[in-house]
Amino acid sequence: MDALLAACGREVIREHVPRATGETRRLARQFGGSETAAAQATLLHDLGGVVPRNRMVPLCESLGVRVLPEERQVPLLLHAQLSAVLARERYGVTDGTVVQAIRCHTTLHVSPTALDLVVFLADKLAWDQGGVPPYRAALLDALRGGLAAGAAWMLRWMASPEARLLIPHPDLRAAWAAFGISPPG
Ligand SMILES: [Fe+2]
Ligand SMILES: [Fe+2]
Structure with a gap:
């Protein structure tokens, strides 16, 4: 996977993924759940970034992946x-919970699992x-109240x-609603 990212010249992702995976392992140890599943999801979460931005919509269409209007506007x-x-087709991931955590790592969705929250938050912490995200200290502080509290703070x-x-992606809007957060005006 690292070789694929290197071959595609995705150095930013290549540098980000091991850091995010370290955060994932730490969060999984802190809050429980499968560290292996969380690490697997995080290792694979940004692989789609190897696809050039202007090819993302056509590729999804050719794969039968539904493309929402918001995604057409912001293909990334x-x-x-x-x-x-x-993750499914090239790396043989069969665990649907891992695939879901990968799919919703940017936005979360209406009813995220603990695994979804761990991968989402690890991605944001790293x-x-x-450099260091401006919100890192505040997010770590919020996480002292638990995974859901951390996710609410991040959302x-x-x-x-x-x-x-x-x-805002529709899944993010759904997550805001689920956590009782008002969307931006
Ligand atoms: Fe991502
Ligand atoms: Fe990421």
Whole structure:
């Protein structure tokens, strides 16, 4: 997998994935659940990023993956769907809970599992925007109240102007609603 990322010149993802996997292992140990499943999901979560952005929509269409209007507008949102397909088809992941955690790692969804939350939060703690995320200390603090509290804190931050979200994915809107968070106005 590392070789694939290197061959595709995806150095940012290549650097981000092991950091995110370290966070995943730490969260899984702290909050319980399968560390192996969480690590597997995190290792594969951004593989879809090997697909060039302008090929994401056509590739999803050719694979029979439904493309939402928001994803058509911001094709990068599809990287998570494509990671899930690659995990299944190329890496033989058969555990549906792992595939789901990969698919919803960017946004969460209406009823996330503990595994979904671990992978989502690990991805955010080890973000790929360079340096330490500005919210890291506050998120770690929120996590002292548990996984759900950490996820709620992160989702609230994602609804803030600081997140500079291009467009909220419907799954993110569903997660906001499920956690009682008002979407940005
Ligand atoms: Fe991602
Ligand atoms: Fe990521």
